[in-house]
Amino acid sequence: MNSNKLIISGRVWINSSNQASLGKGKIKILEGIIKFGSLRQAALDMKMSYQQAWKIVNELNSDFENEVVILQRGGKDGGKAIVTDFGLQMLAFYNSLQKDFEKFLAKQSEKINKNFN
């Protein structure tokens, strides 16, 4: 007998041709950038070091064919960060992907518990 449920979980990524990936963590940074217009604020908000966030954004920009985030320093507010149209498209696709994935996981969870009870 096995009354305790088993659950299927998982994660998905969007990969460029050269293995670079856009997943949960990087998505969160993109959302932070959209929200704040600043990489520093985005990093601060998710309690990640600025250096780490900067490194991640640079990876995104160099690994994917198109630029994902534009970083500008100096100027009115000291500088700013902008998610490109390409970045926004990736974000939108990731969200739809995530939604479909959750359906997939729910179905599989149902299936495993039928199997094991």
Added chain:
Amino acid sequence: MNSNKLIISGRVWINSSNQASLGKGKIKILEGIIKFGSLRQAALDMKMSYQQAWKIVNELNSDFENEVVILQRGGKDGGKAIVTDFGLQMLAFYNSLQKDFEKFLAKQSEKINKNFN
């Protein structure tokens, strides 16, 4: 224009009610145990330290409701490791899950490239 393909990748796990997970790495250990009948050999084969492999097997056994691997020391060949029926069932489900998941990923990969071209 974007001629370089984007690919959707991911990973899935079987989780117990208390967050413990059975994924790619642990599955490989189970397969090694089945193949060799020995935890040491299984770890050696996948170039993982015995301590790590032992720790993982213990986690599996304590975190899931049923025992997954039986470890016996002493005796004819010094000892042995056996995957239980429950473990075999988990393995079987994981394989079918993985197969379905790969189909899901292929579909999503197709979709993202349609979107972006």
Added chain:
DNA sequence: CATCGTTATTCATTTAAAAGTATAACGAAA
């Protein structure tokens, strides 16, 4: 009851990732 190869366990070492510290570079606006 000695042997053997395995499991069991501890402790030290190595390795890699993340975070922290510090400071320069930038450029619009006042």
Added chain:
DNA sequence: TTTCGTTATACTTTTAAATGAATAACGATG
């Protein structure tokens, strides 16, 4: 031309994970 808050970058420190080394415990078998 000074100020401001941001981006950019190097360097050090901290933290966590994996590995390595060493040794005890085990028990069927000969």
